[in-house]
Amino acid sequence: MHTEPFEARLNDLVHPDHVHQDVYTDPEIFELEMDRIFGRAWVYVGHESQVPNAGDYWTTLIGRDPVLMVRDKSGAVNVLHNRCPHKGAKVVSEGCGNAGPLFRCPYHAWTFKLDGSLLGVPHRSWYEGTGFDPKGESFSMSSVARVASHRGFVFASLSREGPDLKTFLGGAISTLDNFADRAPEGKVQVAGGVQRVWQENNWKLFLENMNDTAHAPATHESSWAAAKQTAQSRFGGKSPFQLHIIEGNGEPNAFWESLDFRCYDYGHSYFDAIFNAPGDRISLEYRQQLDAAYGKERAGEILKLNRHNTVFYPSCSPHVGFQQMRVIRPISVGRTMIEFFTFRLMGTNDEFFQRTISYTNIVNSPSSLVMVDDVDLYRRCQEGMHSDGGKWISHHRNYGRDIKGDHEIIGKGVTELPMRNQFRAWREYMQAPGGGDGRAATAAE
Structure with missing residues (x-):
């Protein structure tokens, strides 16, 4: 049982090289995350191509708030x-569908325009x-308070305050x-x-694993x-x-150690590719299409x-x-839904798709x-964190x-x-209202 004030306890949960396991297991902290992180940040909603025509809509969640993305008669995406x-x-x-020229509530038949304004009762x-x-x-x-898109990728924020989308995406926008x-x-x-995977773990474990290169040789050894x-x-x-994209997880330690990571404000990060499509006929035809569209020099820069x-x-x-595109939908402190979307590169052939x-x-x-290994380990982490075997989670690897x-x-x-970068942003977001907006100072550790 915790006796200290809740806000004071929050400040002691995250340290530069370790975090308390309560950040993954405490329902009260999860509820606060839904308000202070998912209620403030720019959250990915979908892609404009999911609503190509007027009246097309796609339903999703921002945190646990049900929202819908819809294209109106003017062509705008709301x-x-x-x-x-x-x-x-x-x-x-x-799910998704087409509302026609208006939305009609099935309960009492109130109707609304595609921008949400009341049409009639x-x-x-x-x-x-x-x-x-x-x-x-x-x-x-x-x-929703704010909506913006970049190259067709639509984000929304439940807060009217905070950075604009381009500032939020920062160096990772590329x-x-x-x-x-x-x-x-x-x-x-x-x-x-869309494919969905239900996971018995806290939402943060999935995001951490996306940039955890050290797990691949061990976790995915069987495949x-x-x-x-x-x-x-x-x-x-x-x-x-089909084999090439599996065996890349078995590269030796020297390979993993050579990769570069880049981390930015607001918890964003990326790292180098760990494998590429083999240089076969399909890849050659794709490169020829790219060369024709951009010229060889620009195509080379893109790839x-x-x-x-x-x-x-x-x-x-992504x-x-x-x-x-993998999208995180937190459901409860120990349950997460992950959605997987597959994209077609417009101008490529069906074989490439x-x-x-x-x-x-x-x-x-x-x-x-491959995924089954990760999902099993996420569950094991979530279960293990409820034991009395320890209270802290290590983030010491290459610290400093x-x-x-x-x-x-x-x-x-x-x-x-x-992971350390994500929790710097976490701590900033979780400050009391009026405090941080998720921007973590990019200072060397």
């Missing part, structure tokens, strides 16, 4: 609270002489630019629906060892694509910027090389040979060896710098 102002009912059910005469004001904001579907630039037409499209053995016995060591996982804290992690689908199914899907850049902190590939 993000609205999925809530009828009458009785609070969700106006549309979960049945039996208007019943409201005459009351305080009902059809032009009042409180009788419309509320817009990942989204590169994502779109890799398409010969300069834009991408969500394709193939990469089998892939290497199969490649040798059946293909003479020349791995086809040279090659990253594995980028973390946009606290809500998503993988540019194989066109994936099928390679992207293969990567999704083999590495990220619920039936993946990171280098301060102009607007970033740089570390080598076995460092736990990204």
Whole structure:
């Protein structure tokens, strides 16, 4: 039982090289995260290609607030609270669809324009002489406080205060630019629906693992060892694509140590690619398409910027090389839903897209040979943190060896710098209202 004031206890949970396990297990802390982190930060909502036509909508969550992204008749993309102002009912059910020219609440048939403003209520005469004001904001579907997009990637914030989206994304914004630039037409499209994985762990464990290179050889040994053995016995060591993307997790320590990490304000980070598509016919045809679209010099620059996982804290992690987006949806202190979206690079052929689908199914899907290892370890961490075997979680790896850049902190590939960077942002967000906005000073450790 904790006796000290809650705000004072928050200040002692996060240290530069270790954190208290309560940040993963305490329901009260989780509730505060939903308010002070997901209620303040820019959170990834979706991609504009998910709502191509007027009336198209996509439902999702910001923290635990149900929202919907919708394209209106003018072509603008809005993000609205999925809530009828009458009785609070969700106006549309979960998923996606087309609302037509208006939204209609299924409970009492109030209708709303695609920008959320009230269109009409049945039996208007019943409201005459009351305080009902059809032009009042409180009788419309509320817009989320702020909405902005970059290269078609839509983010929203529940807070009217804080940095604009470009400032928030900071040095990591180049990942989204590169994502779109890799398409010969300069834009991408969500394709193939969404896959969901329910995880029995705190949401922060997933984000930390996205930039944890030290776990791969151990956690995924069963799959990469089998892939290497199969490649040798059946293909003479020349791995086809499906094996190539598995066995990359089995690289020696020297390989992992050579990778660069870049960390930024607000908890964002990325690191170098750990494997690339083999130089086969499909890859050659793609390079020819890129050369034709941009010229050889520019195409080379685009492909040279090659990253594995980028973390946009606290809500998503794009993988540019194989066109994936993983989105974090916290459900409770010990339960998280992860959504996986696959993108088509516009201007590429279907064979190239099928390679992207293969990567999704083999590495990220619920039936993946790789993801299952991570999900099991996340659960083990969550369960182990409830024991009396200790109270602190170590983030000591390569502590004190990171280098301060102009607007970033740089570390080598076995460092736990990204975890420390995420918790610097966490601590800033979790300050009392009126305190931090998630910006962690980029100072060398």
